[in-house]
Amino acid sequence: MNTDPKLNVVPFVSVDHMMKLVLKVGIDRFLTDLAATIEEDFRRWPVFDKTPRVASHSQEGVIELMPTSDGTLYGFKYVNGHPKNTRDGRQTVTAFGVLSDVGNGYPMLLTEMTILTALRTAATSAVAAKYLARPNARTMAIIGNGAQSEFQARAFKSLLGIDKLRLYDIDASATRKCARNLAGLGFTIEECTSVEEAVEGADIITTVTADKQYATILSDNHVGPGVHINAVGGDCPGKTELSKDILLRSDIFVEYPPQTRIEGEIQQLPAEHPVIELWQVMTGETEGRKSPDQITLFDSVGFAIEDFSALRYVRDQIAEHGMFTELDLLADPDEPRDLYGMLLRCEKKLEAA
Amino acid sequence: MNTDPKLNVVPFVSVDHMMKLVLKVGIDRFLTDLAATIEEDFRRWPVFDKTPRVASHSQEGVIELMPTSDGTLYGFKYVNGHPKNTRDGRQTVTAFGVLSDVGNGYPMLLTEMTILTALRTAATSAVAAKYLARPNARTMAIIGNGAQSEFQARAFKSLLGIDKLRLYDIDASATRKCARNLAGLGFTIEECTSVEEAVEGADIITTVTADKQYATILSDNHVGPGVHINAVGGDCPGKTELSKDILLRSDIFVEYPPQTRIEGEIQQLPAEHPVIELWQVMTGETEGRKSPDQITLFDSVGFAIEDFSALRYVRDQIAEHGMFTELDLLADPDEPRDLYGMLLRCEKKLEAA
Known part of the structure; x- marks a missing residue:
C-alpha cells in the first residue's frame, strides 16, 4: 500500500x-x-x-x-x-x-x-571553450545581442575569465541593452557597428543570432588564425550563421552528430565531413585544440543531455x-x-x- | 510589445x-x-x-x-x-x-x-466497437478488472448500450472491486472464476490485463464466431494477451500500423500480415464488420491522436x-x-x- x-x-x-x-x-x-x-x-x-x-x-x-x-x-x-x-x-x-x-x-x-535553457546553453558553450579556445583568451566578440547574449558573456567570464567584450547586432538597440545589462560586472565592453569591427582582436567569436534562415553572419575573412568560434544561433534545419568556407578551415566539434548534421552549421557540409564529438575531448579520447593557430568551431545546437x-x-x-x-x-x-x-x-x- | x-x-x-x-x-x-x-x-x-x-x-x-x-x-x-x-x-x-x-x-x-487517459482509452475502445461489434451486442466479458476496467464498462454502456458484464481477474478481489464500483448503474454483472466462464455468451470480449510479458490471457477456444475482441492490455514490445491463433482467425483493426506492429498483439505476426486502419472504417473507405460470424479484433495500443x-x-x-x-x-x-x-x-x- x-x-x-x-x-x-x-x-x-x-x-x-x-x-x-x-x-x-x-x-x-x-x-x-x-x-x-x-x-x-x-x-x-x-x-x-x-x-x-x-x-x-x-x-x-x-x-x-x-x-x-x-x-x-x-x-x-x-x-x-x-x-x-x-x-x-x-x-x-x-x-x-x-x-x-x-x-x-x-x-x-x-x-x-x-x-534554465539560456543558462545551460551558455554553460555548455563555456565548457566547450575551456577545451577549445586558446588558454590565454581574454576577448570575445558577440554577434547577436538578443536574449542569449548576456548569459554567454557571464558564463565565459565565470569559467574562462573572458573580460573584454566586443558586441554587435544589426539592431543597435539590442547592443545597447546588452552593454547596459552587463555594466558593473568588470567587463570592458566595446559596442561595435559592424561584424568586422566586432571580431577585431577577438580570441573567441560567439554567433548567436535568431533568424530562421540560411544567413552568413560570419564570412571567411572575419576569422583569423587561432580563433575559437562558438556558433550558437544556427540550430535547426535551414538555419545557419557561418559561411561554408569557415567550416572548411576549422576543426569542428559537436554535441551529438546525428542531430548536428540536421540542425547545425555542418548541414552545409557533406554527411561524411569529419567532426569531433565534444565529450571525447573531455574524456581525453580525442585532442581539443592542438595549436595556437588552429581555428576551432563549436557547432552548438543544444542537446538533451x-x-x-x-x-x-x-x-x-x-x-x-x-x-x-x-x-x-x-x-x-x-x-x-x-x-x-x-x-x-x-x-x-x-x-x- | x-x-x-x-x-x-x-x-x-x-x-x-x-x-x-x-x-x-x-x-x-x-x-x-x-x-x-x-x-x-x-x-x-x-x-x-x-x-x-x-x-x-x-x-x-x-x-x-x-x-x-x-x-x-x-x-x-x-x-x-x-x-x-x-x-x-x-x-x-x-x-x-x-x-x-x-x-x-x-x-x-x-x-x-x-x-484522462483511462477515459480516452475507454472512449476509443467504445468508438471502435460501434463500428466493429455486432449491432445487437449486449454482453461484454472483461478479462482483467484493474484500473481501466470500470471505464471500459461505462464507455460501452454509454455508447453501445452494453448492460451485461461478465468479469474475470486472476485476483478475485479485483473483480469484487470492479463489480462494487459499477453497482447501481443498470448493469447486470456476473463475477466469474475463469476466462471460460467469463466469455460464455459474450458478444464483446475486452482484455485489459497489466503484466509486462507475453501472456495468453485468451486462447483460441475462448473465441466463438461473431465476437468482437477489444484487446487493450497488450501495449508494448513483449506484452501481448491473445493467442496467435485468434489473430489468424480475426480481421484486425488498428490505430497506427507502424506503432501497433511494435506494441500490439500483431507483434506476434509477420510484418506483412494485413491489418485495417480504424480511421478508414470511420470515413467509410473500408468496411468494418461484414458479417455476423466474423471475428473482429481491435488491437488497441493507444495513439497520440x-x-x-x-x-x-x-x-x-x-x-x-x-x-x-x-x-x-x-x-x-x-x-x-x-x-x-x-x-x-x-x-x-x-x-x-
Missing part, C-alpha cells in the same frame, strides 16, 4: 521561483556549478540513451521534445522556436522540462526551462533552497488499481459538502 | 480538478463527448503529423512521449508503464499532457492525464466549467529579447523588499 502521503505531488519550479533560485545561488556560481554538472554528464556520455530531438515543424516555427536517460533518471524538455514571436511580445524560445525516476516512471520535477544536467542540478538546488510549489499532477488512489473508485469517492465528498 | 498581461500563464488541470470536471460534466456525457471528439479526429486522420511514440525502456518499465499535431494545435502526452508499481502503492500508468498553439509554440494547457482529442476536449470544457489554476510556466520579459534583464529586475525587487 501507499506509504508516502504525497505520491500525487510533483515539485514545480515556476519562472518566478527559477529567477529567485538563480539569484539565491548567484548567477556566477549557478553557471559554474551547472557547467560542472554538464561536464560530468558529457564525461559519461556512453551511458545515456540518445536520440535526435523529436521535432514538429510548421510554417511559423518548430516545437520539439528532447528526451534522454542515464538509466536511473529520465529527463525531457519541451521547447519551441518561433522567430516571429517577438512581434507580439512573446519569446522566440520558451521551454519547460521534467525529470523522472526511471525505476517507477514518476516525474520528480517539473520546471520552467526558458531561463545538457537539459538533463540542468534538470538534475535544479533538483539538487531546490532540495537545498526551496523555491518550488507542489503540483497535484499524479493520480494517487488509495488502492492503485482503483482509479475509478477515486472518482466515486470524490463524488461522494462533493455530494456531502 | 506584450499586450496580453498573462503571456506567462498556462492553465493547469490538477488531478483534483480533473475529477471535479469529469463529475461536473457527468461521466457518461464526458465519455460520449470525448468519443465524438476522438471520432472527429480519426475522420481527419491524414491531416495529422504521426510518429510512433518515443519510448525509453528500462528493466522496470517504459517512459513514453506521444506527440502529434493537426497543423493548428500540437499535443503531447508523457506516460509511463511500470507493472511493478502497484507493489509500493503507485499507479502502473501515470500521465500528463500539454496542448500548444502551433502558431507561436506556446503551451495552452497542462493537465493531468492519468484519469486520441490524447490530442482528449486535450482539446478538456481545453473546451475548462473554458466552460473552470476547474483549473494558472501556472507561471513561461518567461515573459517586458521586452522579449531581454530575458537577462528580467533576472536583473527581479534582483532589484528582492533587494528593495
Whole structure:
C-alpha cells in the first residue's frame, strides 16, 4: 500500500521561483556549478540513451521534445522556436522540462526551462571553450545581442575569465541593452557597428543570432588564425550563421552528430565531413585544440543531455533552497488499481459538502 | 510589445480538478463527448503529423512521449508503464499532457492525464466497437478488472448500450472491486472464476490485463464466431494477451500500423500480415464488420491522436466549467529579447523588499 502521503505531488519550479533560485545561488556560481554538472554528464556520455530531438515543424516555427536517460533518471524538455514571436511580445524560445525516476516512471520535477535553457546553453558553450579556445583568451566578440547574449558573456567570464567584450547586432538597440545589462560586472565592453569591427582582436567569436534562415553572419575573412568560434544561433534545419568556407578551415566539434548534421552549421557540409564529438575531448579520447593557430568551431545546437544536467542540478538546488510549489499532477488512489473508485469517492465528498 | 498581461500563464488541470470536471460534466456525457471528439479526429486522420511514440525502456518499465499535431494545435502526452508499481502503492500508468498553439509554440494547457487517459482509452475502445461489434451486442466479458476496467464498462454502456458484464481477474478481489464500483448503474454483472466462464455468451470480449510479458490471457477456444475482441492490455514490445491463433482467425483493426506492429498483439505476426486502419472504417473507405460470424479484433495500443482529442476536449470544457489554476510556466520579459534583464529586475525587487 501507499506509504508516502504525497505520491500525487510533483515539485514545480515556476519562472518566478527559477529567477529567485538563480539569484539565491548567484548567477556566477549557478553557471559554474551547472557547467560542472554538464561536464560530468558529457564525461559519461556512453551511458545515456540518445536520440535526435523529436521535432514538429510548421510554417511559423518548430516545437520539439528532447528526451534522454542515464538509466536511473529520465529527463525531457519541451521547447519551441518561433522567430516571429517577438512581434507580439512573446519569446522566440520558451521551454519547460521534467525529470523522472526511471525505476517507477514518476516525474520528480517539473520546471520552467526558458531561463534554465539560456543558462545551460551558455554553460555548455563555456565548457566547450575551456577545451577549445586558446588558454590565454581574454576577448570575445558577440554577434547577436538578443536574449542569449548576456548569459554567454557571464558564463565565459565565470569559467574562462573572458573580460573584454566586443558586441554587435544589426539592431543597435539590442547592443545597447546588452552593454547596459552587463555594466558593473568588470567587463570592458566595446559596442561595435559592424561584424568586422566586432571580431577585431577577438580570441573567441560567439554567433548567436535568431533568424530562421540560411544567413552568413560570419564570412571567411572575419576569422583569423587561432580563433575559437562558438556558433550558437544556427540550430535547426535551414538555419545557419557561418559561411561554408569557415567550416572548411576549422576543426569542428559537436554535441551529438546525428542531430548536428540536421540542425547545425555542418548541414552545409557533406554527411561524411569529419567532426569531433565534444565529450571525447573531455574524456581525453580525442585532442581539443592542438595549436595556437588552429581555428576551432563549436557547432552548438543544444542537446538533451545538457537539459538533463540542468534538470538534475535544479533538483539538487531546490532540495537545498526551496523555491518550488507542489503540483497535484499524479493520480494517487488509495488502492492503485482503483482509479475509478477515486472518482466515486470524490463524488461522494462533493455530494456531502 | 506584450499586450496580453498573462503571456506567462498556462492553465493547469490538477488531478483534483480533473475529477471535479469529469463529475461536473457527468461521466457518461464526458465519455460520449470525448468519443465524438476522438471520432472527429480519426475522420481527419491524414491531416495529422504521426510518429510512433518515443519510448525509453528500462528493466522496470517504459517512459513514453506521444506527440502529434493537426497543423493548428500540437499535443503531447508523457506516460509511463511500470507493472511493478502497484507493489509500493503507485499507479502502473501515470500521465500528463500539454496542448500548444502551433502558431507561436506556446503551451495552452497542462493537465493531468492519468484519469484522462483511462477515459480516452475507454472512449476509443467504445468508438471502435460501434463500428466493429455486432449491432445487437449486449454482453461484454472483461478479462482483467484493474484500473481501466470500470471505464471500459461505462464507455460501452454509454455508447453501445452494453448492460451485461461478465468479469474475470486472476485476483478475485479485483473483480469484487470492479463489480462494487459499477453497482447501481443498470448493469447486470456476473463475477466469474475463469476466462471460460467469463466469455460464455459474450458478444464483446475486452482484455485489459497489466503484466509486462507475453501472456495468453485468451486462447483460441475462448473465441466463438461473431465476437468482437477489444484487446487493450497488450501495449508494448513483449506484452501481448491473445493467442496467435485468434489473430489468424480475426480481421484486425488498428490505430497506427507502424506503432501497433511494435506494441500490439500483431507483434506476434509477420510484418506483412494485413491489418485495417480504424480511421478508414470511420470515413467509410473500408468496411468494418461484414458479417455476423466474423471475428473482429481491435488491437488497441493507444495513439497520440486520441490524447490530442482528449486535450482539446478538456481545453473546451475548462473554458466552460473552470476547474483549473494558472501556472507561471513561461518567461515573459517586458521586452522579449531581454530575458537577462528580467533576472536583473527581479534582483532589484528582492533587494528593495
